[in-house]
Amino acid sequence: MDGVKQLTDVIQVCTDGSQLSEKGVDTAVELAKSLNLPLLGMTAVSGSSVGTGLENEDPKTQARLKYISDAAQAAGVQCELVAEHCAAPWQGILAVAQRYDARFIVMASRGLGSLGSLILGSETQKVLASADRPVLVIR
DSSP states (O other): OTTSOOOOSOEEEEOOSOHHHHHHHHHHHHHHHHHTOOEEEEEEEESOOSSSSGGGSOHHHHHHHHHHHHHHHHHTOOEEEEEEEESSHHHHHHHHHHHHTOSEEEEEOOOOSTTTTTOOOHHHHHHHHHOSSOEEEEO
16 A cells, blocks of 8 residues: 555455355455445454565465455456454454445354354454444355
């Protein structure tokens, strides 16, 4: 982002690199295209940043974000990427949404426990409980 104008009023999509989060990315790209909004792809990274710029992120983080970039480019959707270093993923997701004024957040959630269809993952629950904007949960 060095020297680049930061996008605002975006659809934010979160990825952890899982197959389910890729489904969330695909959904977010379709929404961004249909609403003619830019896409903000983000992933939460534990710990402190090792430097500025995505080129300083580890290969797994870069690969997660590349999936978003490739999907957006294929659909002709403007996209910016963020690797958010944070203590907890839900905190990073909300910090990015606030900073970029995301219109809404798209994230995937796996069901947990024997009532998997009724119980969302803990990070998703925390985002839903704390978000000041709509959250679209992909299952």
